[in-house]
Amino acid sequence: MDNDSNDSMEWKKYSQSIHGNVVKTSGEIENIIPVRLEGGSLHNCAERDDRRNHAVLIMQKNQTLCFRGKCHLTCLYGRVEVMGFTIEEGQQSYPLFSPASHCPLTIRALENSDQTRDDKTEASSILKKYLTSASRKKLLKNVTSNSSIILLEPMETPLTRFLSSFTDLSELFSPPVSELMSAVLDTPLNGLGMIPLVGAIEGLKMSKSYRQALNMVVGACRGPPFTHQTPPEHMIHFGHTSCETDLERYLESLKTLWRRRSPSRETTVVINTMGWVKGFGFQLLVDMIRFFPVSHVVQLSHSGVTQCPSMTPEFLRTAHGHQTHPPAVTALDEFTESHSPPKSYTHVIVQSEFQGAGRQGTAKHQRTNELRELSLLGYLSQLQSPDPGPIRPLHTLTPYQVPQSAVALGVIHCEVVPSHMFYAANASLVALCCIGEKVSSKGGPVLLSQAPICPCVGFDPSILRNVNCLLLGAISLPSCILTTQMPYITKDYSFDLTGAGKLRVFKGLTRPSQMGN
Structure with missing residues (x-):
């Protein structure tokens, strides 16, 4: 990020520790x-x-x-x-x-x-x-x-x-x-x-070009993301696989996360953006480069074609983002009161030479939904014992239990009537979060009318006592957990019952409103 941090003692010590x-x-x-x-x-x-x-x-x-x-x-x-x-x-x-x-x-x-x-x-x-x-x-x-x-x-x-x-x-x-x-x-x-x-x-x-960019940003890779997960210092739960559902909440979540960093700690930060580089996705990229004090922008391309306009400092001066619109950049001014993003940065283009770049792989486990499930399963694997032995299904692990009045329950990206809130949360993935205000009730559940943007702590036992909010998003548990490990799905089921089969859509039927006299 900012140029001064590249010379920080912490970064120098790290560079020396991995000599060569x-x-x-x-x-x-x-x-x-x-x-x-x-x-x-x-x-x-x-x-x-x-x-x-x-x-x-x-x-x-x-x-x-x-x-x-x-x-x-x-x-x-x-x-x-x-x-x-x-x-x-x-x-x-x-x-x-x-x-x-x-x-x-x-x-x-x-x-x-x-x-x-x-x-x-x-x-x-x-x-x-x-x-x-x-x-x-x-x-x-x-x-x-x-x-x-x-x-x-x-x-x-x-x-x-x-x-x-x-x-x-x-x-x-x-x-x-x-x-x-x-x-x-x-x-x-x-x-x-x-x-x-x-x-x-x-x-x-x-x-x-990859080697040149890697040398310039002093980067190092470990392999597939699901294999080396480490506890984050700060985390915000967005609760959906696509930010298209709520662009404002996505950008505000990024800003909140950035504000929670330690200003006194000089470290190099790498922002790994998503692959959505057209339409609203491109506008989000423009906003992010303006919001954060980046020193390098590395743009990836393949097949000799740039998938979106070249994100040079010159181009960014007139580009329109989702929240920033030159020459008026009100959203930028409000966010950057505490820091001044540099007016320029180094723009690097990496051109892939891999023959399969930009094409969907034919093997299993390569689709985006499968990769997300692998990451989630990798995260849940931390609940297993480090000692060799049989795998313990998730529903056999000893759960934590708290009274309903101690935690608030909220839903992101959709509306759920209060009477159906617990039905929606049953056997679902929720984020363990911390909201600033104290949660209190007269004994019944505390239901949030609007889901806040707040820190998410995961299941780190040392800080679970601070959790006072459960947020339910649109991220579902991998189907293999429901079919293999949890007693929620059975094969002994009769599809002859009324309403038991899948919905059939009759596209040829004329709707009543379309019928003439």
Whole structure:
């Protein structure tokens, strides 16, 4: 965000803590021709220790491993890159997720930073800790000055166990049908939860413009969003999958969230906007760039076409937003009393070179509603025990109980008559929120006539005592929870009963108002 924060001590300490985890500068970026590790080559450069259930892989500069599955990766020697993030020896192990819902993940070996090392001696000492004598000798033949040695271990977490308990998600970390013919099923890595893919399948492709933008904003990616959720510092519950239903509430929610940040804490903030870039969605983007003190705007494009006008500072001076209309920007003036957004910013365009960009994937778990369900299931998986064992269905967990008079109940985006409020909330997802005023009643439920914009705290046990408002939005529980874990849906149901079947729409009928005399 503001330029001064880039020089803050906190950011400098973070940069030093991940020494080397940056991409090449724009002057050093090269055209990389990767070499895919597949088939027989994997047998020659990978060995597995069945007793300790891990594998060691030797990779040469610019060799890549594209795979489906999940694992822990530790760099024992040299350097490798995953999604633009450099992992070096001496660093912690990193979890890698490559589910069927996203583009296959690719590991790429980088050039060794120190060409003066005694490769064979150091490598032999490293391999001795992880492999038997025969396996060490086989792999040692492949070690050169540009080799990287990585340790791959299986990964099982409450998240993966919880997701795998649902029938529809049991194959989430396996290759989809479209990739099965390209999967290599007989390598030392398969038993660890990794399935390598041959060159016919395109993994994540980082274009030159992507690398330049990544270097400019000093960004780092972790993988699919549902796999690495962390508690937010502040959160506002909007309660709908699309902001089109209430543009005003969406913008006011963003402003409220921004006001809750700590002004004294200098940190870099990345605003990840949505993919709606036409019509009202474009107007929202214009407002957001005006409202917040951005220093960089990164615009993503594909197929050589810009999906919306180029969001340059010059264009923004005359563009009309939803709440801001030059030259009068009343909404902006009211919001920016406490800060002065810069008059200019750096505009960066990233042009994707991935062949499938902009097209709906054919595999399962790639549609937007499926990705939202995965994120919600990933969040709910935090309720599972970290210890290995059977999955506990959500309705078997011990619930928290509070009197009706202690919390207010409100509905967002629609109107519900008071007498039907509890019917609407039954078996539904609600946001645990905190409103400023004290909730009190004479014993009955407290029903809000209008849903407020207020902080949402999730189910963090340490702050649940502050919750005094439940907001019901238009976000429904994933169907797999209702059909698999909760006793709300049954197959023993008679569709012969009056009103039990689905509604039938007779489009050919003439309405009474359309009938003549």
